[in-house]
Amino acid sequence: MVETEPQAEKKERWNFSWKHLYSEVVTTGLCTGCAGCVIACPHDVLTYDDLNGVYKPIQTEADYGGPGDCSHGDKACTSCTRACPRFRAWEPDIDNFMFGRTRETEELSGVFKDICLARAADPELHEVGQDGGLVSAMLVYALEHDMIDAALVSYLEGDGSTWKAIPGIARTRDDIVASAGSRYTYSANTLAYMDLEKEDERIALVGMSCQSSIPPVMKQRKAGKVARRLALSIGLLCSKTFDDAIFEELFEAKYGLRKADIKKMNIKGVFQIWMHNGDYHEVPLKECHQWTREGCKMCPDFAAEHDDFSLVVIGKYNDWTLTIVRTDAGRDLMERMLADGVIQTRPGDDDPEAIALMHKLSRRSRKRWPEFALPEPGLVPPLPPKTA
Numbered sequence: 001m002v003e004t005e006p007q008a009e010k011k012e013r014w015n016f017s018w019k020h021l022y023s024e025v026v027t028t029g030l031c032t033g034c035a036g037c038v039i040a041c042p043h044d045v046l047t048y049d050d051l052n053g054v055y056k057p058i059q060t061e062a063d064y065g066g067p068g069d070c071s072h073g074d075k076a077c078t079s080c081t082r083a084c085p086r087f088r089a090w091e092p093d094i095d096n097f098m099f100g101r102t103r104e105t106e107e108l109s110g111v112f113k114d115i116c117l118a119r120a121a122d123p124e125l126h127e128v129g130q131d132g133g134l135v136s137a138m139l140v141y142a143l144e145h146d147m148i149d150a151a152l153v154s155y156l157e158g159d160g161s162t163w164k165a166i167p168g169i170a171r172t173r174d175d176i177v178a179s180a181g182s183r184y185t186y187s188a189n190t191l192a193y194m195d196l197e198k199e200d201e202r203i204a205l206v207g208m209s210c211q212s213s214i215p216p217v218m219k220q221r222k223a224g225k226v227a228r229r230l231a232l233s234i235g236l237l238c239s240k241t242f243d244d245a246i247f248e249e250l251f252e253a254k255y256g257l258r259k260a261d262i263k264k265m266n267i268k269g270v271f272q273i274w275m276h277n278g279d280y281h282e283v284p285l286k287e288c289h290q291w292t293r294e295g296c297k298m299c300p301d302f303a304a305e306h307d308d309f310s311l312v313v314i315g316k317y318n319d320w321t322l323t324i325v326r327t328d329a330g331r332d333l334m335e336r337m338l339a340d341g342v343i344q345t346r347p348g349d350d351d352p353e354a355i356a357l358m359h360k361l362s363r364r365s366r367k368r369w370p371e372f373a374l375p376e377p378g379l380v381p382p383l384p385p386k387t388a
């Protein structure tokens, strides 16, 4: 018997447009509000609603037949579905693209190259940062060493008294210092892309897990010029964000904490709130759950599985950040920063409990991915049995 070459699998033509995205992602609860589709839309048909807890892309052109239609889609524009990190088989597609393989079942926090503990050496960045300023140190280094021209980050609106997190661009050390710290409401930093003036700038994206899958999904699905400009991606590990209404409806209504009086907040087992007058309060996380933003409820990604770096502070060393290095670009940046004395590192093995906790939280998040969303077996690998 003569063996024949197996027939090359016919690649499905990518002809999915806004109407597919709308019915499969935007209206089903899968949409995280990351705004990848909005910045990829070449016809500026999509805008973004971040009011009243919505955080979703919307199509507002009345002539296009309603919110779920887009005439450019009928003419075969597919940019929005190419840019969506929740559309169809996004996870294996990106895994294959970034790492040359899909993940093993036990790789709950995604595929990575290195894991270490790191902290910023610069005292100012250490001071202004949420958990030691590692993100800010990376951005400053990348800017000052001509690796990027700008970073898409998050600021507080106005003088900060409304605690409304908004996307913005950082081009200087001062900008980065101003944008440091964490807000636990949603900021689609991706949207700041729309304010970039030059076409050829190299950009870093700082964002939550959902946002960190945007650059590789755009590159893998060839979503156009935006993808080519995203040079560095730093992911903030994230189990959820809260609706802006939590300030009035919980912190103020129950605890009398006016947002204008809040100086800083953090989440470490409880919601920690520091006030300008020096007072400190703790709000149990279970009281906050009802303000969980809709876009987080089905998000399976705690560990920012597709960025260059993911950062998390969940270990025994408060000012050492567990740093997951996923790509060659990430490794190169870490090595250069270490050689130049900008960061200090120690082995991840120094805090095995932190690594175990990260995997535990990743496992918890992965259970959120709903059955109805599985377009093919294996999108979310079966979870390995729990170890004691």
Ligand SMILES: Cc1cc2nc3c(=O)[nH]c(=O)nc-3n(C[C@H](O)[C@H](O)[C@H](O)COP(=O)(O)OP(=O)(O)OC[C@H]3O[C@@H](n4cnc5c(N)ncnc54)[C@H](O)[C@@H]3O)c2cc1C
Pocket (backbone or CB within 6 Å): 128, 129, 130, 131, 132, 133, 134, 135, 136, 137, 153, 154, 155, 165, 179, 180, 181, 182, 183, 184, 185, 186, 187, 188, 189, 206, 207, 208, 236, 237, 238, 239, 240, 241, 267, 311, 312, 313, 314, 321
């Ligand atoms: C919504 C949210 C949830 C998080 N959940 C966890 C968690 O469960 N466990 C954990 O260990 N860590 C979590 N983190 C990460 C943690 O709060 C720190 O961001 C991280 O440890 C890095 O600290 P740093 O000092 O290096 O950051 P910094 O140097 O202070 O830099 C922080 C960067 O994050 C950007 N940023 C701040 N708020 C937002 C926002 N809402 N959206 C997008 N970008 C933002 C800032 O612009 C800045 O660039 C979360 C962060 C956020 C924003």
